[in-house]
Every structure is written in structure tokens, then in C-alpha cells.
Amino acid sequence: MFDVNKIREDFPILKRKVHGHNLVYFDSGATSQKPEAVIEAINKYYRETNANIHRGVYEMSVESTRLVDETRTNVAEFIGARSEEIIFTRNATESINLVAYSWGEENVHEGDAVVITKLEHHSNMIPWQELCRKKGAQLRVVDVNEKGQLEKTKKIETVEENGLKVVIGGWSNLLDKKVKLVAFTGQSNVLGTETPVEEIVKMVKRKLPAVLILVDGAQMVPHMKVDVSKLGIDFLVFSGHKMLGPTGVGVLWGKKEILSGMKPFLFGGDMIGEVKLTGATWAELPAKFEAGTPDIAGIVGLGAAVKYLKSVGMENIHSHEKEILKYALEKMRGLEKEGLVILYGPEAETRGGAIPFNVVGVHAHDTAQILDSFGIAVRSGQHCAAPLVTSFGVTAMVRATFYLYNTKEEIDYMIDKIREVPKVFA
Ligand SMILES: Cc1ncc(COP(=O)(O)O)c(C=O)c1O
Numbered sequence: 001m002f003d004v005n006k007i008r009e010d011f012p013i014l015k016r017k018v019h020g021h022n023l024v025y026f027d028s029g030a031t032s033q034k035p036e037a038v039i040e041a042i043n044k045y046y047r048e049t050n051a052n053i054h055r056g057v058y059e060m061s062v063e064s065t066r067l068v069d070e071t072r073t074n075v076a077e078f079i080g081a082r083s084e085e086i087i088f089t090r091n092a093t094e095s096i097n098l099v100a101y102s103w104g105e106e107n108v109h110e111g112d113a114v115v116i117t118k119l120e121h122h123s124n125m126i127p128w129q130e131l132c133r134k135k136g137a138q139l140r141v142v143d144v145n146e147k148g149q150l151e152k153t154k155k156i157e158t159v160e161e162n163g164l165k166v167v168i169g170g171w172s173n174l175l176d177k178k179v180k181l182v183a184f185t186g187q188s189n190v191l192g193t194e195t196p197v198e199e200i201v202k203m204v205k206r207k208l209p210a211v212l213i214l215v216d217g218a219q220m221v222p223h224m225k226v227d228v229s230k231l232g233i234d235f236l237v238f239s240g241h242k243m244l245g246p247t248g249v250g251v252l253w254g255k256k257e258i259l260s261g262m263k264p265f266l267f268g269g270d271m272i273g274e275v276k277l278t279g280a281t282w283a284e285l286p287a288k289f290e291a292g293t294p295d296i297a298g299i300v301g302l303g304a305a306v307k308y309l310k311s312v313g314m315e316n317i318h319s320h321e322k323e324i325l326k327y328a329l330e331k332m333r334g335l336e337k338e339g340l341v342i343l344y345g346p347e348a349e350t351r352g353g354a355i356p357f358n359v360v361g362v363h364a365h366d367t368a369q370i371l372d373s374f375g376i377a378v379r380s381g382q383h384c385a386a387p388l389v390t391s392f393g394v395t396a397m398v399r400a401t402f403y404l405y406n407t408k409e410e411i412d413y414m415i416d417k418i419r420e421v422p423k424v425f426a
Pocket of ligand 1: 029030093123187189219
């Protein structure tokens with residue numbers, strides 16, 4: 001049985017006060033809070049085990065290596081993958097860059113195209129812009145409609161600047177033989193739009209079976225059950241810190257046969273087979289992509305986070321968030337009807353736990369600051385998705401994002417305090 005009050009007991013930070021008020025944390029889209037089990041796992045690691053991995057034959061190094069291997073197995077199991085297909089990186093951003101540099105350098109050439117969407121976080125946009133610019137390839141962008149959903153068909157528009165040709169349209173007119181990779185988010189970090197991943201994958205692979213698909217799971221893996229063995233995708237990236245784990249550790253999952261054929265992205269210790277003064281051979285997966293000492297304590301923390309999420313149950317987490325989202329969206333629609341706020345994004349049915357909004361006539365940063373004075377933490381700005389935010393005709397939005405520890409009482413409190421915002425300027 002999912003009991004949010006019991007869950008909240010596991011998160012020590014939720015007991016803190018901000019400006020004399022109970023903390024209401026609505027910024028899990030940026031980073032999630034950490035349960036005691038994760039904090040304790042990291043603490044215990046440094047107190048009892050700390051040693052470098054893969055290097056020593058002594059007990060603590062062996063234990064450290066085992067902890068990293070166990071996490072790899074747990075993460076693999078969590079997303080329906082094989083453990084050698086799990087590459088530990090620093091975050092989702094680094095995982096995407098790894099694919100762009102390693103796979104992209106070898107496989108994207110002049111005249112080719114990479115497809116992304118306007119929903120993307122900068123981290124799933126800029127690496128592809130840079131790759132396409134360097135290679136003389138086209139960047140194609142699936143546009144969004146006014147509800148923030150991906151367009152099936154849309155008249156083509158072309159922009160060319162700084163040596164990069166960008167073609168904007170809908171799915172149906174962007175997919176042809178020039179396309180080498182399609183990279184899109186499972187859930188928008190700004191609007192909460194849940195993209196129909198399975199439907200998109202089927203459509204792309206039916207039309208272009210050789211095209212690779214990368215899914216940005218940064219806002220998806222923390223919130224719902226994801227099984228790569230069923231999705232038909234080629235790469236999945238996500239960050240530990242958005243799924244109750246610590247900062248500093250992320251994941252790249254790739255199909256073994258694809259990762260095996262890719263060159264390493266970083267070179268150095270731990271990723272080699274044999275080294276001579278004139279060169280080296282590469283280790284097997286996953287070591288080939290994990291040069292240097294990783295964030296061992298971070299990986300241990302991520303392992304504890306995955307165990308925690310599994311113990312609560314991803315289905316329970318998803319349905320709790322959906323309930324909170326639906327409740328919050330209804331209340332926010334009430335404020336919209338009163339002319340107090342402007343809302344962005346789709347209806348609750350196709351939206352994860354994110355509500356971007358603006359209070360009419362008030363800058364997003366001012367709203368966020370006023371809400372902070374009541375202990376409410378929300379993000380404001382462009383949310384690392386400037387092209388998306390500005391396409392709604394605004395320079396910034398306030399964004400409230402929810403996770404397993406948020407409650408309806410917290411939503412009521414925020415609604416109450418949003419009403420206070422215009423009064424500050426009256
Ligand atoms: C959808 C999405 N993709 C990628 C990222 C990048 O994550 P990180 O900064 O952990 O690399 C974020 C972070 O907010 C995100 O929301």
C-alpha cells in the first residue's frame with residue numbers, strides 16, 4: 001500500500017524549514033530529494049569500504065568493486081537490460097555526448113540528418129547541433145502544437161545559421177533515408193508532455209529500420225516502469241540525481257551489438273586491454289566506456305536509490321504522481337479561469353508531474369521568489385529548453401514538478417500562495 005506520509009518519513013530534508021515555513025519541494029524535475037537509505041549507503045561506503053575499484057586484490061578494493069558490479073546488475077534489471085550494457089557516466093548529458101561523439105563521429109556524414117524534437121532539453125539538442133554542424137549534416141526538429149504535443153504533420157520551415165541547416169516540421173515529413181538517428185525525450189522537463197515512445201519507435205522503425213533511436217529518459221526513468229527489452233530503442237540515457245540518487249552519476253544504456261561496435265569516447269586507465277608505447281587495445285563492455293576512476297560512492301548511492309524505488313514500486317509511484325498532477329492541474333485550471341495564471345502544456349492524460357505557468361503580469365522569477373518566501377521551491381526561467389519556452393511567446397515560465405513524496409495538502413498550500421503573488425505588486 002502506497003502511503004505518502006510514510007514515504008515522507010524516509011526523506012530527512014522534508015522536515016526542514018525555509019523562511020520559517022515547512023519546505024514544500026516542487027523542483028524534483030531539476031533534482032530529486034534523497035531518502036535516508038541513499039544517504040546512509042554513501043555514508044557507510046566512505047566509513048567502511050572506501051577503496052578504488054578494479055585495482056587492488058585487497059579486501060576493501062574487492063568489496064568496492066563488488067558494490068559497483070551489484071549496482072550495475074540492479075540498474076540493468078530495473079530497466080530490462082543486460083548488465084554489460086549499462087555504462088556509468090556523470091549524468092544524462094554526458095551519456096548523450098558519449099553517443100554523439102563516439103557513434104555520431106563514425107556514422108553521421110555530410111548530407112545525413114539527425115532528428116530531434118522541439119521538446120528537448122538543451123542536453124539532447126546541443127550535442128546534435130554541434131555534430132551536424134561539424135559534419136555538414138542536417139538537424140531536423142519535430143515541432144510541437146500549442147498543447148506541447150509533437151506534430152504528426154506540419155509544413156516544413158528551414159533556418160540556416162552559422163553553418164547549420166535546421167529543418168522544422170512534423171514526423172511524417174522529416175523521416176527519409178538521410179536520417180541516421182532519432183533522439184527524443186520520453187517526457188518534457190518543461191511541459192510534462194509524455195511522448196508516445198512505443199508509437200514513435202514503431203513508426204520510425206517501420207519506415208526506416210536501420211535508423212537508431214535514442215530516448216532521453218531523464219524525466220521518464222524516475223517516474224515510470226521502463227523496459228528497454230520491449231521498447232525497441234537503441235540507447236536510453238538518464239541521471240541518478242533525478243531518481244533519488246546522488247549527483248555525479250548517470251547512465252547510458254545501449255544495445256550490446258551497437259556499443260561493441262563503437263569507439264571509446266574517453267581514453268585512460270581502466271578502459272584498456274593491452275597498452276604499448278605506440279598504442280592500446282580496448283577493454284570489453286562496459287569498461288571500454290568508463291575511463292578513469294568513477295564516482296564510486298555515487299554509484300553505490302544510485303544502487304540504494306534503485307532498491308528504494310523498487311521497494312515502493314514504479315507503478316505505485318507513477319499512479320501517485322498522476323493523481324497529484326491531476327489534482328494540481330484542476331486547481332490551476334481554476335486559477336486560470338479566474339484570469340490569475342496562464343498554463344502551458346497538455347491535459348493530465350498525456351502529462352507527467354510538471355505544471356509550467358505564469359502569474360499574469362508577473363515575471364516568473366518574481367513569482368518563484370515570492371513562493372520561496374512561503375517555503376515553496378519551484379523553478380523559474382527557461383528550464384534548459386529555451387527554444388521550447390520562447391515558442392510560447394514568453395521569456396520564462398514558473399515550473400512546479402512533483403514526485404513520490406508530494407501531497408495534495410502541499411498543492412493546496414501552493415494554490416493559496418499563488419493567490420498572494422499579485423497582491424505583492426498591487
Ligand atoms: C529531459 C531532460 N534531459 C536531460 C537532462 C539533463 O540532465 P543532467 O543535467 O542530469 O545531465 C534534464 C535535466 O533537467 C532533463 O530534464
